[in-house]
Amino acid sequence: MSEQTFPSTVTIDVTRPVLPGRERPIALVSLGSTEPNGLVIWGSEAMRELRRELSAIDTSQVEAVVVTGNEKSFGAGANLKEIRAAQFDGGSEDYIGSGHEAFGVLAEMPVPTFSLITGVALGGGLELALHTDFRLATSGKAPMGLPECRLGFFPGWGGVYLLPHLVGAEAALNIIVTDSMRGRNLKPAKAAEIGLVDAVLDAAPGTDEWETAWQRWVVEALEGKHEPRRADDDEQTWQAAVDKAAAKAHAAWHGAAPGPVAAIDLVGRARTDTRQANGAAAVQLFSSIVQSDAARASLYAFELVSARSKQAANVPDATVRPIKKAAVIGAGLMAGQLASLLAQGARVPVVMTDLDDERLATGVQRTRDRFTAQAEKGRMSVEQAEQLGSLISGAESPQDLADADFVIEAVFEELEVKRQVFAQWEPVIREDAILATNTSSLSVTAMGRDLKHPERLVGFHVFNPVEVTPLLEIISAQQTDDSTLATAFDLAAKLRRIAVRVEDAPSFVVNRVLTRMFDEIGRAIDAGGDPQTVDHALDPMGLPMTPLQLLDFVGPAVLVHITHTMNDAYPDRFTLSPWLDAVADAGLTHTLPARGETSQTYLSPEAHDALERTRQESGVAASSDDGAGGELLTRVQDALADEIGHMLDEGVVASARDVDLCMILGANYPFHLGGITPYLDRTGAAERVRGRRFDAAQH
Structure with missing residues (x-):
């Protein structure tokens, strides 16, 4: 898929032990890492090796196939470096196709198959387990999940087909879309509760207790005491779950994140598709989704957060003083x-x-x-x-x-x-x-x-x-x-x-960027813009909150205080909103109705009264547009590009990557924006305002 090469880091060892009380052997497929204490990471070469090893198992000579991980992971997902290379250098069809081919060999085996989830089971690791008839997990806190939607794409190795057939469409979509986009995973106990795993064994992998526990359970299954699970969703239940997920995705991201949309579509098809047909559709769809701007930004954001969580940047090489109190x-x-x-x-x-x-x-x-x-x-x-x-x-x-x-x-x-x-x-x-x-x-x-x-x-x-x-x-x-x-x-x-x-600079990074955004929102409302239209003008960005929801979360008094600080420092770029000042002066804590309440004016009664009063004092008439001639989103994009440019010119941070990291971690900006500067690059705002791109995601 790329001129770059990505050697396998997965070790695969197949042995044929005989379980206690049984006469015929099983094929025990042990997965490990070439790195000491490393995670099992699936690249295309590793997938080809897995296919060869699984295909070489003579199922007429064994009574079951058991796949086990190492003590750290069962599988931590795909090789993101290889996917990143595909984004820049070409398609991903061969890579994703190789996973379907390897896992498919396991799914089509004529003997019972088992996964021993010994640790982390994320992404492709969990999808491998889904291709077996049974799944056993160790107790503890090792996460399980399908994080791909947050990374900008979707589970490409069968998760969108197999999971809904195992736990039902609604539970599957919660894992594939909702949990993924929120950065959440499952613990083994919860996975067992929803039927993702068949049993949680109270033993640690690598111990005699673990060996005894899983062998006993497998023997019981071979004796017919355990049956493979399968969800029993009817057509109406399945479709209702898909429709609900689609509506939630639209309300949350407004098409800005294509990964969840593709995942929901594939889950919808999975009720009537064969595994092979759904897999073929996934291979084609993955190729286009992974090339999207949102996917590129998402993977950049993930890599940025991962790198900085391990090592901060721009730390002085100086004596660290002990802190004992x-x-x-x-x-x-x-x-x-x-x-x-x-x-x-x-x-x-x-x-x-x-x-x-x-x-x-x-x-x-x-x-x-x-x-x-x-x-x-x-x-x-x-x-x-x-x-x-x-x-x-x-x-x-x-x-x-x-x-x-x-x-x-x-x-x-x-x-x-x-x-x-x-x-x-x-x-x-x-x-x-x-x-x-x-x-x-x-x-x-x-x-x-x-x-x-x-x-x-x-x-x-x-x-x-x-x-x-x-x-x-x-x-x-x-x-x-x-x-x-x-x-x-x-x-x-x-x-x-x-x-x-x-x-040291006024409001530092997160508050400075957010305040510049609020400045445009306040200007639009003060200019007569319809509050609801203004508040939803940024929906195409797919932010976690609308501006007024964020205002209420932060608190009007806090925002107004910061706005005045910024106006004192940069009066040419930060204005004072008569309406926001009036809201804060009145001691209001919210501008929108309380949860569960509605308002004909969109605003809370008190916030609406303040707006009517300040508009009357300013001689401004209300309109039905966004207060910016339909250009409010563009104005916000340009304002953000301008402010971040000033911050970089002033040396407030070392690079645009620092701004992106701050917005992801401090303002909960979604991965599909890449923080913020990749979004400002692809919308043209950076070039419109600065004459050049930030290009943070290209490094």
Whole structure:
């Protein structure tokens, strides 16, 4: 499929043991990796080897075929480097076809077939297991799933046909589309619950207990005590599931992500198709989908996130200072989230402090309760929750912070308030302790202007909600030294956050990009645009929320505060919206009706009243268009390209890839946009505004 070569990294060993109490042997196909402790990754050469090995099994001489993985994985999917090469160099028909040929040999064997899912079973690995009659999994947390839609394509090796016939169309589409696009996988227990696996064996692969358990189960199946599963969806049930998934896909992505659309279509066909016919259609459709702009952007995004999750970029080569104790200044909701993150991630004592003793006591208890709640949900043991809770304390005197190695403030988002906090605490803490701020938009340099040691001040912007947002913007102020930055990156890794280095500039990366987008939305509404039309003008991007939904999630007061910060810094590009200012001044927390409620004006009554009032004051009449002559989407594209260009010119980040990473991890921008700059390239916005492409995805 490409001039590049991709040697197999899969080892395949076929033995013929006789199971206890049986007379005839089985064929035991053991899969491994050429890399020590490596994952089983399927490239086209590995597929050809698998086909040869399976075809060589004389099924007249064995009573079953059992496929097993190594102790780390049963199969971790396709070789994405080979797929990436296909995107640039040619089609993928041979690659995808080779998988159908190899797996098809297994599916057509005249003896019972079994998969021993010993670890990770993702993508092509899970599809291999679907081609066998039975599937046994080890207990534990090894993920199972079909992540291909999120990567820009769809399960190309039979998953779209076999899974709905096994668990039903609705459950299959949830796994293939919904879970995939959300980045979710199944645990073995859930897989057994829905019928994806036949049994979960309470033993670890590689142990005698595992060997005994799977052999006993296979023998029972050969004795007729277990029958292969098959879903019993009738035509109406199957079609209803397909129609429901198609409607959800359109509402969520509006055609911006072609992978889910193709997957849903193939699942729809699977009820009446043969496996071979559905597979042939998948091979042809995969070839076109994988070449799409969305698929190219998705795979770029996946590779970018994967690489940065392993190694951050632009980290100074400097001494990393040990952090044995942390302190959080403040006791509000964000302060509590930071305290729990530090305790759970760094496993160090965290002392909280606040001007109000009662608020401090409440904040400490609320933080401890967060661990208790996680234990109640099964995310940690009760003992772990108690241990983590014991790491959280409230300061009884300033000296309780004197020995802290890392001190972060989480107080009100006003520059003078934060400067006063640092002025109060700098004389108390050690001279080598790091001072950090969780500000989302204010100047870190200005914050440290009067500090005795401004070189130890760093921005440490953790995003809300803290538990699920993996991005951490590390902001280097003008005087921040390399050791402070290196230590901040090291701490971010301990907290399991993906950190991006940002030079000190208003609103940093995510908030700056989002605010520029909101600027165009606000202008359009203020100019008379119909709120519903304006709010859905960006639907072709397939964003997770409309702009007004995101506004309500962030909070109007927060957005307006950031908007004013940006207007102060860049008045030629960031305007102040009379309507948004009025919404914030009125103390409104939402501009759209509450969930389950409707509105004839699309907006909440209070937000609509504010809009009517500000338009009347400005002499603006309402219209039925997007407030931009039908060009609002283009205006937003151009505005984003312009702002990101300014950020790169100013050196706020090292490259466009940093912007993409921030938007994926901090704003939940979908993979099919590639973050944002690949989308701005393919829509022509970058060239319209800058005269050149960003080309981040080409490196």
